[in-house]
Amino acid sequence: MSFYDNKYNFLKYKNFFMGISLIFFTFSIIFFFTKGLNLGVDFKGGTVIEMKFEEMNKSEDIRKSLLKINLGDVKVKEFGSNKEFLATIEQKGKNNDFVSSIKNHLEKDLNKKVDFRRVEVVGSKISKELTRDGIYSVLLALILMLIYIWFRFEWQFSLGSIIALVHDVIITIGAFSLIGYEFNLSIVAAILTIVGYSMNDTVIIYDRIREFLKKDDQKDLDELINDSINSTLSRTLKTSGTTLLALISIYFFGGEILKGFSFALIWGILIGTYSSIFVASPILIYFKVKRNWEEVVDTSP
Amino acid sequence: MLYFSRFKVFSIFLIFIFGVYFFIPNFLSLNNNFFFTDKKVNLGLDLQGGSYILLEIDSKPLIDQKIQAKSLDLRRELRKKNINYNNFIVGINSLSFNFNPNQRNLVNELLSDSSINSNIGTSGKELTISVDNDKVNIIFTNELLNLIKKNALEQSIEIVRNRIDELGTKEPNIITRGSDRILVELPGLKDPSEIKKLLGKTAKLTFRFLSNSNDENSLGVEILNSPKKDFKYNVEKRIIISGENLIDAQPGFDQLSNSSVVNFKLDNLGSRKFALASKNNIGRNLAIVLDNEVISAPVIRDAIVTGNGQISGNFSSQESNELAILLRSGALPAPLNIIEERSVGPDLGKESIEKGVLSLLIGMLLVVLYMIYNYRIFGVFANISLFANLILIVSTLSIFGSTLTLPGIAGIILTVGMAVDSNVLIYERVKEELKIEKNNLIAFDTAYKKVLTTILDSNITTLIAAFVLYYMGSGPVKGFAITLAIGIISTFFTTYVFGRYLVSIYVKKNKENLIKI
Numbered sequence A: 001m002s003f004y005d006n007k008y009n010f011l012k013y014k015n016f017f018m019g020i021s022l023i024f025f026t027f028s029i030i031f032f033f034t035k036g037l038n039l040g041v042d043f044k045g046g047t048v049i050e051m052k053f054e055e056m057n058k059s060e061d062i063r064k065s066l067l068k069i070n071l072g073d074v075k076v077k078e079f080g081s082n083k084e085f086l087a088t089i090e091q092k093g094k095n096n097d098f099v100s101s102i103k104n105h106l107e108k109d110l111n112k113k114v115d116f117r118r119v120e121v122v123g124s125k126i127s128k129e130l131t132r133d134g135i136y137s138v139l140l141a142l143i144l145m146l147i148y149i150w151f152r153f154e155w156q157f158s159l160g161s162i163i164a165l166v167h168d169v170i171i172t173i174g175a176f177s178l179i180g181y182e183f184n185l186s187i188v189a190a191i192l193t194i195v196g197y198s199m200n201d202t203v204i205i206y207d208r209i210r211e212f213l214k215k216d217d218q219k220d221l222d223e224l225i226n227d228s229i230n231s232t233l234s235r236t237l238k239t240s241g242t243t244l245l246a247l248i249s250i251y252f253f254g255g256e257i258l259k260g261f262s263f264a265l266i267w268g269i270l271i272g273t274y275s276s277i278f279v280a281s282p283i284l285i286y287f288k289v290k291r292n293w294e295e296v297v298d299t300s301p
Numbered sequence B: 001m002l003y004f005s006r007f008k009v010f011s012i013f014l015i016f017i018f019g020v021y022f023f024i025p026n027f028l029s030l031n032n033n034f035f036f037t038d039k040k041v042n043l044g045l046d047l048q049g050g051s052y053i054l055l056e057i058d059s060k061p062l063i064d065q066k067i068q069a070k071s072l073d074l075r076r077e078l079r080k081k082n083i084n085y086n087n088f089i090v091g092i093n094s095l096s097f098n099f100n101p102n103q104r105n106l107v108n109e110l111l112s113d114s115s116i117n118s119n120i121g122t123s124g125k126e127l128t129i130s131v132d133n134d135k136v137n138i139i140f141t142n143e144l145l146n147l148i149k150k151n152a153l154e155q156s157i158e159i160v161r162n163r164i165d166e167l168g169t170k171e172p173n174i175i176t177r178g179s180d181r182i183l184v185e186l187p188g189l190k191d192p193s194e195i196k197k198l199l200g201k202t203a204k205l206t207f208r209f210l211s212n213s214n215d216e217n218s219l220g221v222e223i224l225n226s227p228k229k230d231f232k233y234n235v236e237k238r239i240i241i242s243g244e245n246l247i248d249a250q251p252g253f254d255q256l257s258n259s260s261v262v263n264f265k266l267d268n269l270g271s272r273k274f275a276l277a278s279k280n281n282i283g284r285n286l287a288i289v290l291d292n293e294v295i296s297a298p299v300i301r302d303a304i305v306t307g308n309g310q311i312s313g314n315f316s317s318q319e320s321n322e323l324a325i326l327l328r329s330g331a332l333p334a335p336l337n338i339i340e341e342r343s344v345g346p347d348l349g350k351e352s353i354e355k356g357v358l359s360l361l362i363g364m365l366l367v368v369l370y371m372i373y374n375y376r377i378f379g380v381f382a383n384i385s386l387f388a389n390l391i392l393i394v395s396t397l398s399i400f401g402s403t404l405t406l407p408g409i410a411g412i413i414l415t416v417g418m419a420v421d422s423n424v425l426i427y428e429r430v431k432e433e434l435k436i437e438k439n440n441l442i443a444f445d446t447a448y449k450k451v452l453t454t455i456l457d458s459n460i461t462t463l464i465a466a467f468v469l470y471y472m473g474s475g476p477v478k479g480f481a482i483t484l485a486i487g488i489i490s491t492f493f494t495t496y497v498f499g500r501y502l503v504s505i506y507v508k509k510n511k512e513n514l515i516k517i
Helices: A014-034 A059-068 A098-110 A124-152 A155-179 A185-215 A221-253 A256-280 A283-287 B006-027 B060-080 B101-112 B142-167 B193-199 B268-280 B317-329 B346-400 B406-436 B440-472 B475-509
Strands: A046-053 A074-078 A084-089 A114-122 B050-057 B085-090 B094-099 B127-131 B135-140 B173-177 B181-187 B205-209 B221-225 B232-236 B246-254 B259-266 B286-290 B293-296 B308-315 B336-344
Touching: A014 A155, A014 A256, A046 A098, A059 A074, A059 A084, A059 A098, A098 A114, A098 B193, A114 A124, A114 B346, A124 A155, A124 A185, A124 B336, A124 B440, A155 A185, A155 A256, A155 A283, A185 A221, A185 A256, A185 B406, A185 B440, A185 B475, A221 A256, A221 A283, A221 B346, A221 B406, A256 A283, A256 B346, A256 B406, B006 B346, B006 B475, B050 B142, B050 B193, B060 B085, B060 B094, B060 B135, B060 B142, B094 B101, B101 B127, B101 B135, B142 B173, B142 B181, B142 B193, B142 B317, B181 B193, B193 B317, B193 B336, B205 B232, B221 B293, B232 B286, B246 B308, B246 B317, B259 B268, B259 B317, B293 B308, B308 B317, B336 B346, B346 B406, B346 B475, B406 B440, B406 B475, B440 B475
Parallel strands: none
Antiparallel strands: A046 A084, A046 A114, A074 A084, A114 B336, B050 B181, B050 B336, B085 B094, B094 B135, B127 B135, B173 B181, B205 B286, B221 B232, B246 B259, B259 B308, B286 B293
16 A cells, blocks of 8 residues: 555545635735735836856945945845845936946945846836736736636636635745745746646646546535545646656756746645645535536437 | 557657757757758847847927927917917917907817818827817827827837947847837847947937027027036027938047047038038037037137038047947937846856756756656656657747747746656556556556546646736746747647557557556
8 A cells, every 4th residue: 555545534624724724825915915025126126236246245245335326225135156146226227327337336346346247127117017917917817717617617616726726826925925035027927837737736636526526426525526636646746746856956956046936836836736635626515516417418209 | 549550650750850850959059051950949138148128218308399399380370360369378298278259260260270280190180179268278189199109119219220230239139119119139248338328318419509699598599518528508509400411420530639539421411501601600619519418619710611520529439439329320309218128148148058957957857767766667658758848849949939038948847847747647547547447458548538638628727827928928937938838738749649659569568467557
């Protein structure tokens, strides 16, 4: 008997897990509104400069130096090594020589040569547009999924999967709010991928539920759903496993730029796998799915 | 499901031969090789280094100009027709005035005249006019505002192109975005500050005279600064010639003053105007005005009839070079503001590629080991289709010339992780079927059949996410969406078609043996 062949009773504690999800969900929303997100320049506007010095440096010195010229709020952190730094600057500069003037000032003030390896300047108009597009794209993805599942299954499945997706999205945002990782465009991309992935997981369990419903319309629904989860469990865990292996590789070896992105995906895969088993499936019981999946046979003479 | 016709097998291998053919050139630096194409995966700006600059035209000054011109026209016509008016107000994009109700007919007649309210296209009008009791309100229509923006955009993009071409960057991509934006992509550029400086100036050049009178309030005179000297000039508003009359401008060096200068050449009309003006004004100061700043105010010593001239203004050689480029490429109709800039240095791009490839290799190794551990010989089949998958993804990117970005590489790695999902689904299903069915062929066959809808359903949801990403995302994120979508489709082919073929060979050979997964 291997680990996968055991039969687990996932639905025995369904109220407990629903409760946990609800708590996470609520706290995520509370965090979002009280602590907020550490928005990147994509959504807040401003300037980001990734710089590299020839010798080691301290982020505090760079920050102090940058504060001498009028740049608004300035944050500097080490980015990979003690020669590389990421500066986030509130100002976006009206003049076109804004960035080169910062570079000149730094080199003169610190008396060290510096290379600006990456510069991003986002105006307030663009950041507003990106925020709008980001929200729209997540909503659009959710709506399209809702329609697709509705079309392929039944409304109960459609609603259940969307609740699970919203659960995943909100809790991911909550995690970002709590940890304070920068929230930028690539995180939105990651969230959309999570939506796709979590849906993938959910669909596979739903597919099995539907199959069992067709086979047997007398069996207790709790038991039937539990059987479905169990018979797809090894697939669910193995796929999550391989995907996580690939993502962990990006997290550790893909460089600083992909760190937040791969973190979001890793978190999303975990939460997505959890939600397919503990949210999307049990919720069908509350919605009372249709039991009679037999095709209507015309018996009239 | 396990039977493959010869034609099918042939097609599968043909696809892979194509795949390999387009895969290999990406790793060779062969130019004009007679065997391979030169199609390669297009690297995004974040991988090859370069700048993405989004410019927005500030069309307010143009609308302002238009409203001023309109108000002059209108007032002239009102006077011509002896219409009494008062309270003439010029707003941001509107005009209004009061009139004597007795002259209502005259006013209506004037306002319906097409010289005041011209047509735009076939149905549009320039102005929306409403007449109250004794008040006329005129508003610029959206058609007119859009036309002003459109014209400005068309002119500007030409000039932006000229200026960037002057700097000789390789393969710049310059396109319009929306109604008032220009996107400039400069691959491989190390430092965009020079180009930004060039794009930041409208470069409106005018030749005028300094005013003789010192009366600041006198009509037709304005006070302009000088950028180098802390000095203010009284300059006549009347323009002798402007930048449009220039046919050439080149940086030069003046031995006498030992400084850099810009030599220019005027067209015929400009030469004649300049000759006449200089002849009649010997001894006066010329004012050479660039974007409302006096860059030089030389004394006219002789009539200049050749149409050649020199601008000197204590320039450094770089400044004279820049000025020459600006004058050659022409003036922008309105200021351009940089509203978004993303630049990546080439060495960071290279580093990103290295890290991306490293994490791809490690991720793949982990997945490969994991699959062999879980499924033994079938894990090997899964891994072969995984490698085939990777080749197909890269070759598809090459064929379509799609752009590979850093998130795009992440998309490929993610695909590697998720690609085995279909295999896992199939093998897990086979395990279940083998429990109830003793005939290997039938068990595999049913498993493949049953799992098809599941694979389709689950992949379509991810495809939906990828399409949304593609339509809403920009730059790097688009690259992620592309690799994700290509990855899903090629995964379906490599696991469900190619992988099934591999499995079928094995199963047919071991028809009678006990197959253990």
